Amino acid sequence: MARFNNDYCRGAHPSILKALAETNTSSYAGYGLDEWCDRATAEIKGYLKDDSAQIHFLVGGTQTNYTFIDHALRPWESAISAEDGHINVHETGAVEHTGHKVETVTSDDARLTAAQIEAVVHEYETSTVKEHITKPKLVYLSLPNELGVVYSKAELEAIRSVCDEHGLYLYVDGARLMYALGSPACDISLSDLAHLTDAFYIGGTKCGALFGEALVITNPALDDCFRASIKQNGGLLAKGWLLGLQFATLFNDGLYLELGKHADEQAMRIRHAFERVGVELYADSSTNQQFVIVNDQQQALLAEHHIFELEKCLDNGMTVIRFCTSWGTEDADIDALLKDIARLA
Amino acid sequence: MARFNNDYCRGAHPSILKALAETNTSSYAGYGLDEWCDRATAEIKGYLKDDSAQIHFLVGGTQTNYTFIDHALRPWESAISAEDGHINVHETGAVEHTGHKVETVTSDDARLTAAQIEAVVHEYETSTVKEHITKPKLVYLSLPNELGVVYSKAELEAIRSVCDEHGLYLYVDGARLMYALGSPACDISLSDLAHLTDAFYIGGTKCGALFGEALVITNPALDDCFRASIKQNGGLLAKGWLLGLQFATLFNDGLYLELGKHADEQAMRIRHAFERVGVELYADSSTNQQFVIVNDQQQALLAEHHIFELEKCLDNGMTVIRFCTSWGTEDADIDALLKDIARLA
Amino acid sequence: MARFNNDYCRGAHPSILKALAETNTSSYAGYGLDEWCDRATAEIKGYLKDDSAQIHFLVGGTQTNYTFIDHALRPWESAISAEDGHINVHETGAVEHTGHKVETVTSDDARLTAAQIEAVVHEYETSTVKEHITKPKLVYLSLPNELGVVYSKAELEAIRSVCDEHGLYLYVDGARLMYALGSPACDISLSDLAHLTDAFYIGGTKCGALFGEALVITNPALDDCFRASIKQNGGLLAKGWLLGLQFATLFNDGLYLELGKHADEQAMRIRHAFERVGVELYADSSTNQQFVIVNDQQQALLAEHHIFELEKCLDNGMTVIRFCTSWGTEDADIDALLKDIARLA
């Protein structure tokens, strides 16, 4: 049975395994102060076109999110997130554990808008009892978002503009950034992100690495002592070159972008197959996660030969299920899946 | 130049690299719920002789320490540590960051004693204003300790006895546990640790793995919801089988114990060489870290061909330097070092 | 102009001022270990009919809420609250500041129901990824709630039953408890609260004292070391007898219940006056807070001679305003207000 349930169920791209094997007996300085981290930084900076950006390599996504948010916010400040933002629903209250409220905004498709953010800030700014409420200071969003949807550049620019007007930080969770960048629907580049955000991270774990996330901090004020925050939050890997080596490999010759494109194309084959048989899409995703609405019979049929994720039971008895492709999804697996989807007709 | 400055400057034992390569295209359930973690757990349990022990795999040592301590303690409770305990001096206040005071005890050789612990508890228990002070509830110690010294079983039993009498948890940081177990001076086994502590961890990062620590919780009350704490503190690796695979490999056929023995033997060669030329030892270490006291001239001579760690400048102008061996230290490197040590005479 | 904007705009009931004056030159043990606190405890216990209840005197409501919640919860546990619960909207994220998520439930009239609580718990209990979400462990509600509405005993019993079934704590914020107890619509007594909750507090600040809240902990497991939590959270008043003296006075001869009844009667005069002229009530409050919906003209007319609270602008251009009575509201002030309300017709 092929696993389509997530994009982190297999090891790493072969070139990473190769690099690991080749360097296994070399010795390096610890904690990310090594030549591989330098090289990965240089490779990534080539895409950012922002010399002042600082890049830090952490181990996982939850760790990166709460470490950065805790570092950026003062105790009385809060983060704004879509209600189904990852920090609000899948990270065991890690942001609150560091002392900060997550102010949530409800949305149909897991997307935050500039207007919603403005409304939250407006409520704070017009309050006559500001000291009784938390101060919204950071906007958290994912690219693509939790439903695989890609923000447009215009949408991000509008959000940036609200942030500028009200002194908010914009932070983008890029756990699956590769799959956004690989989508034809995405008009945002790494360089755009560097210019539009105060910080964002480039996912490794779900994008071809064994593990690892590259946090890009473009607001220098937020970089001060950030390595201390990484260490304090348990994210400073002793053998830090393992992170550098993986990102140097992923960004060498544009592999990262290529892998994203591959996965998205495989995902679109799945999407179109569902569309062909009239299965309703739950979200308009152009990236590696496809959410579709099926009945019990359809679900059972698909479950015979394929592993996918149960997302949500709807009130009408239907179920939302998720299929993920990844950098490593092979044609044969997709072919087999498509055959079964065709049987749903 | 050979690196003796630490025990985490190189990759992993070749058998781990091999296992990684062999499993790279297999797919697994995420977050440690996979067959490799099961197998590693079974291998380790074979040594513990404690069926109720629960084993959790985390990424790094600081993370393991503060996550467990935060999980075990209530807000008003504190941890007792030697003044130079790792949690007190090298972890960026991670324990305090989670809200807990570290009560420190001064000691000549970084070792805690049962009597010292009893004194701290006595001060609390006889206080007439208990609500104005934190309640000592957990004893933190490292095996071997920060100076490579191994506690005796009798010492740990005495500490356990104080803990039992006063309701304290005993937690052992085993970042370098392999090197304690490998020392002829150590009369403590993994099974002893399981019976003497409430929890301890078996270090991987400094002991032949790429990364990873195996936390053993033997007090069932402290295991409740521990996976939530791992996630909340950023330690739940998505591709958790990478941890299981490494520990399964390290514990297969007793490799872990063998590697520790090898490193300690290499370290004793260094120690004896220093003793032969009359260089004073800073600590009576029988494990992979050797601390010696040298003058500037001696230090310069050794620095010509070897990388070691500068530990501390003494008031008398002498310097304490540290040489670390590891699972991977080769005879040729030791031979070369010994030749230079001989020149110090 | 009479202040109806809140119930904490004036000093204390005269009998408290008198007691303060009479004891000013006496000396007492500090931190609540004095005879006044003992006496207040005894007076309150007379109403609780629960000998094992422990009573702690704190200074303010926010302090009492977050100190107790932080004391009761483990790091991975969360509190369930109505979306407009005081801890969620008016306490500057104090609960999150201590590390805990507040899980919110939306409700029309600020009331939590047993079914809503069960739904939140059900989601947790049926989750297959429990370690990725916080564990709901405590139910927070106010009596009366934020809109002055009183839960019925049957409602609280249903909530208690859900709590029992799922191992949740039930905690009741009684900042305005006096006004609930004073309402004919309330069939809950102090003794009922002691038996239905794990802890609740009896408000002083808004109920005739200069300041102070009496926290009643009826679950002995939650009382362990609670004084340490008070001190750690800045709530242990040095001259603690000032709290004891106030509560001893308020509970002497049933004054507390009497004052609540008085304020509620005054509030009902306001409510009926609004009803007589056809002004819509925003909430069905039988206690000292009355919320009504007015247009701009009505609001302006009332604002000429009375101070009230602007609560919320509705989408239809109308405004919700709040009138509070208190233990000290005098007939003359109500008479004057009623005259103006009559002019709204």
Add this chain to the structure above:
Amino acid sequence: MARFNNDYCRGAHPSILKALAETNTSSYAGYGLDEWCDRATAEIKGYLKDDSAQIHFLVGGTQTNYTFIDHALRPWESAISAEDGHINVHETGAVEHTGHKVETVTSDDARLTAAQIEAVVHEYETSTVKEHITKPKLVYLSLPNELGVVYSKAELEAIRSVCDEHGLYLYVDGARLMYALGSPACDISLSDLAHLTDAFYIGGTKCGALFGEALVITNPALDDCFRASIKQNGGLLAKGWLLGLQFATLFNDGLYLELGKHADEQAMRIRHAFERVGVELYADSSTNQQFVIVNDQQQALLAEHHIFELEKCLDNGMTVIRFCTSWGTEDADIDALLKDIARLA
């Protein structure tokens, strides 16, 4: 029996009780936004000669200390304190509870020196692994210190100079500030403090008020959103005018300075009486706390008619006991004590 065991065992100066009685039926805006707080601010500012200073009124000392320190520090920053500083030993780890390490310095007489502070900072600044340790950022000291000793202006200037050089905040805990200002040995004024510190507080609880501390923040960067921190930490008193009224009364016509002088003179009578009979002083205190070293027999004799504090048992079998005077200590009580001290000869 007269209580000399502390300076917070009685009510308030009569003028405060009088003011309370006179204003009890007036109504005020809540949370410190009232005319009494304005007036107290103006009175205090008259002494500060620093127009930009901001004054906040909080309820207690522990609350003021940890709220300010938490507000001022970033997560990776720590506070420097003498080992027996109040925040380190008598506040139940409140500073650590908010996430910050307290770096301690050992001292014979509870006094921090500029050189000691410089040494702590030097260790950080010269560290090659800064991200593994906390960054010292705030100096905490008490005036007078825990043993009643007053820093000289020159000492504070030297400390300020170290702070300036290394970017540290200087924060002075003035729980007993009145007794420092009242001592002839003190050459520091309120205006000096305003100019030398980033923030300090003027104690009320131990200095003639029922409760309350006036925090003076002179570094504008540290005042931003401070009221939110007070609320979040449970210190924002609903009936805030009670704090303003007390400080306005204490600072009216220099009462605060007068009361301090009175208490110190009474304390010096005690000190001289002990000196006359050859009882050794434990500290060279010129303020309201006097620490003396007595044997068991002497202690028993004094305990017959006077209540004092047992501070510490010395290794030689002697005991350190403390006598506190206060704003309210009467001649008759001192006379009686002196008679018994004379019997120790």
